[in-house]
Amino acid sequence: MWALNSITSFDQVAHIALWTGQISLLTTIAIFAFIAFLRTRLKFRQKLAADLINAWRPVLAEIAFSEKDLHSAALPVVKKRDRTLFLRQWCTVQETLSGDASSRLNEMARGLGLDILARQMLGHRRLNMRLLATVVLGHMRNAEAWLPVWQELDSQNTLLSLISARALMQISPSRAIPELIARIPIRQDWPDGRVASILTAAGQENIEEPLRVALATAIPEHAISLLKFVPIIPVPSIDELVSTILGNATDPALIAACLKVLRIPNQLPLARKLATHKEWFVRVLAIKFLGQTGTAQDTDSIIRALTDTEWWVRYRAAQALCQCPWISLDNLRSIQRQQSDKFAHDILEQVISEASYC
């Protein structure tokens, strides 16, 4: 402080304070002016958007849902400044359509040269323009765009890679799905829900074989990522494969992933063994599986699980007993009375009570 005092007199301190204050004040005024400008620009854009929507909404509806020849339809002109806005509107409408209506909108867009415009936009420096272009090209099923869109599939930007994955699936599901499945185990940033949406939209016929091949050759860590998507394709060949993977699995996480999606009872003997596995997350799934596909001989294993140290295992065991068709409410009460363990008694009481509300 002494050093500062020696350099600068009090007047100079006040001078610095005055300057800082003035700069802050000017910045505040500039921010206010900028907000006012943004509001004005927003109003202008909203008016433009409203005009564009008013002009195009009836046209898009007519093109999508009428049988008229597209070439005879009088299309309003899309001004250069309105192109982005128009593409957004066009995408919004496309998101709600499928089949012929979607194809007719695509034909109209090609007539307006939007496919060429979108391909040019793929090289735009702004990310949201590239994203918009990718979405447009996906909807248009533009085969010429495959390569540039495919190059974005490995983008570090999660959003761009996912949008590209979806666009590729729209362009050619049979080519895109193997590419997508190969990346699922390594793209930890891809949310499962979004990947599942893309796979579901591709259709079972396009997923079954690539997923089966990927699962058959995957290392355990990758198989865990892929198994999550098995429920969206209920086909016997995949079920058999899951059963085989479970039979050979030693990693508890892989065993749990298999038990979660296993739909056939041929691994019942293994599930009985897994009901006493050292990891609780395996035990809970094994008990659940026994409850769904087990037989009367599994009752004792399930009853034993009522005294498990983990609440979820006890809860699933109680639920499994409730669901067993060979156990009546009187049987359940009898099982409950036989329990010397308070936790087993309480969990059965809870599940019986819950069942009465269902």
Next chain:
Amino acid sequence: MFINDVQWIFLLYFIALSVSYILLNISSFVSVQRYNTSHDVAGLPPIYTDFEIPISIIAAAFNEEISICDSVRALLQLEYAEYEVIIVNDGSTDRTLELLVDAFGFERVPEAYRDRIATQPIRGIYRSTVYPNLRLVDKQRGLKADASNAGVNVARFPLVCVADADSLLQRDSLQRIVQPFLDDPTTIAVGGTVRIANGCQVSGGFVERVGLSRNPLALFQVVEYLRGFLYGRLGWSPINALLIISGAFGLFRKETLVAAGGYRREAIGEDMELVVRLHRQARLGRRPYKIVFVPDPICWTAAPVRLKDLRQQRMRWQRGLAEVLSMHRQLFFHPDAGTVGWIAFPYYLIFELLGPVIEVVGFCIILTAAWFGWIDYTSLAIFAFLTVSVGTMLSASALLLDEISFRVYRRFSDIIVLFAAAVVENLGYRQMISVWRLVALVKWLFGSEARWGSISRAGFGAYDKARINDSKK
């Protein structure tokens, strides 16, 4: 010489504070820009609903008979694929339990209570006969932290959302706040923006039209919340150093919360304490994790409009901050503490905890010096001008952040009113808050007992009739 030193300290502190705020602003602008880009795309593949993570909402209630039924009805109307609502009656002495039982057809069930986090004794667990996803836990009084822990113990789903029973949520708040969990599996906690509901039009437990209160205290708090959330918190998120997730609305991975031991019952700022503890355990345990802030305005709360209530709230916040920083002092410059220990903790210590000391003492000395003629009135005016202009600029940047992101206040007249509030709050309000915070800090240092008080609010039912009209209070 002494006065000159004081002015230097004051000025350097001011410059350091402004630079910190500007850096936080820059970080927030980058985050908002990313947010805008991701929400600008119409073609983002939708989340496949079977893959959405189910959520347990926990709302603790203590003597909330005015608003509890409206709050629960609003919670039941949220838009989300699968969720349950757990109301924890924390030993209310009014008719809260009775009203809930009557309104939602609760029946006591013999649920096997999992005492994973120790809580005050549970008197009973109820299940609604009308809504299958609604349960009620009745327990002995143990404050909000204890009630939230009881809710966590009975929660079924992997994510738990801890909300205030008297907060207003957006219908899509769960869809918005769950996003970071879907995007990144290492996410353990997410907080969202809380806005001031005073002056808004509320219907059926939801904010229908955003407006501003005429009460100056509420207006100042609108500006404060904008600053506090839009860059005070958003700015910390990209460097994974967010230290506070508001107790009014936060989403946590249940197993992480249980492993951490839940909310600390004795903590005054239990929401901040939990988040700091999560940071500490993950950082020192060298586990990958993320604590994220989503800027979406997802929760609205009624701000206190009486000075007594406001003072009580702010003193509690300051005391909570002191407790947390002291409790987790191990994080300060710890080699493994990363951005939390090396950036966020020093910032919170210097500018948030000690800030009131420097501000109040600095003001007192300069005013005294001016009174005795040690400095001239021109210098005094310059420092006052500096304080007001920097304070206003920081508030203005928060308004700009809102403008380029959510544009919550649709009318331009509201913006003008907020700008005016941003100027006027510097002429007494901020100094008053600083004094309260200083008093809280002194009281904490001398170990006087802290207490939770109740802040008077109106129920949603009252809000339904008209805009939240707090100017009469």
